[in-house]
C-alpha cells in the first residue's frame with residue numbers, strides 16, 4: 001500500500017450475536033475476510049445462540065447515533081451496512097443521523113432485519129413504519145427476505161415463485177431505494193434464487209436473478225447478515241480500487257477523503273460477488289457441528305471460507 005494511503009472501510013450498524021454467527025460479529029468477520037477495515041456501531045445486544053434468541057437489550061437510540069457520529073467525524077466510510085435495529089426509537093435516531101450525513105456513508109446496504117432464522121422477532125412492532133419511511137429511501141440496496149418483503153409492502157402475500165419475486169422486487173423500488181436484492185432462501189425449491197431490481201432514471205428497472213445450488217445444511221444462521229455485509233465490503237473495495245468489485249487487490253484511498261460512488265454496473269458486480277461469497281461460506285460450513293445440540297437450532301456459515309487481501 002502507498003505510504004499514507006488508507007484501506008477500504010466499512011461500517012456496520014447492527015445488533016450483537018454473542019454466538020458469532022449473525023449480527024455485528026458476522027459483519028466484522030466478513031469485512032475482515034474481504035480485506036476491508038471493519039467498524040461497528042451497536043444498536044442492541046441480544047442473548048442468543050444457534051438455537052434461539054433469549055433476550056434483547058436495546059442501546060438507547062441517542063447513544064447508537066452518537067457512535068455513528070463518532071466514526072463519521074473521524075474516519076471516511078466507503079460502505080455502510082445496517083442490520084438489526086431493534087426498537088422504533090433506535091430506528092428513528094439512526095435515520096435522523098444517517099439522513100443528515102448521507103453523503104458520508106458510502107454505499108448504503110440496508111438489511112431490514114425483522115425475524116431471526118430461529119423465528120424470534122428482532123424488530124419492535126411499529127418500528128417497521130419508521131424504517132420504511134425514513135431509512136429505505138436512503139439505501140443503495142435493500143436486502144429483504146421473502147417475509148420481510150411482504151411486510152415492507154404492507155402485509156401482502158409472500159412471493160412463491162421467481163416470477164413473483166421479480167414483481168415484488170420491482171414493487172419494493174416504489175419505496176425509494178436505488179436497488180432491491182430480494183433473497184429467495186425461503187422459497188421451497190432446489191436452488192437459492194435471489195433477484196436484483198435496479199432503478200434507472202427514466203427507464204424501466206433492470207431486473208436480474210442469480211441462482212445458486214441449495215446447500216443441504218441446517219447451518220443457515222446469519223446468512224442474511226453475511227450476504228449484506230459482503231455486498232457492502234465488495235462495494236467498499238470497488239469504490240476505493242476504481243476496479244471491478246471482486247478484483248484481487250484490495251483498494252486503497254487517499255487519507256481523509258471520501259471515495260466516489262458506484263455506477264450501476266459496479267453496484268451490480270458488488271451484489272453478484274456478495275452472493276458468490278455467501279454461497280461459498282454456506283457450502284464450506286455445511287458440515288460443521290458447532291453446537292452441542294446441532295439438531296435443535298441453526299449453526300453458522302464459514303465466514304472465512306474465502307479471504308481476500
Ligand SMILES: Nc1ncnc2c1ncn2[C@@H]1O[C@H](COP(=O)(O)OP(=O)(O)O)[C@@H](O)[C@H]1O
Nearest residue numbers: 145183184185186192193194213214215223224
Ligand atoms: N440452503 C441454502 N443454500 C444456498 N443458499 C441459501 C440457502 N439458504 C439461504 N440461501 C441464500 O442465503 C441468502 C440469505 O437468504 P434468506 O434465507 O432468504 O435470508 P435471511 O437469512 O435474511 O432469512 C440468500 O442469498 C439466499 O439465496
Ligand SMILES: Cc1ncc(COP(=O)(O)O)c(N)n1
Nearest residue numbers: 015022023116117222224225
Ligand atoms: C443480532 C442479530 N442480527 C441479525 C440476525 C438475523 O440473522 P439471520 O441472518 O439468520 O436472519 C440475528 N439472528 N441476530
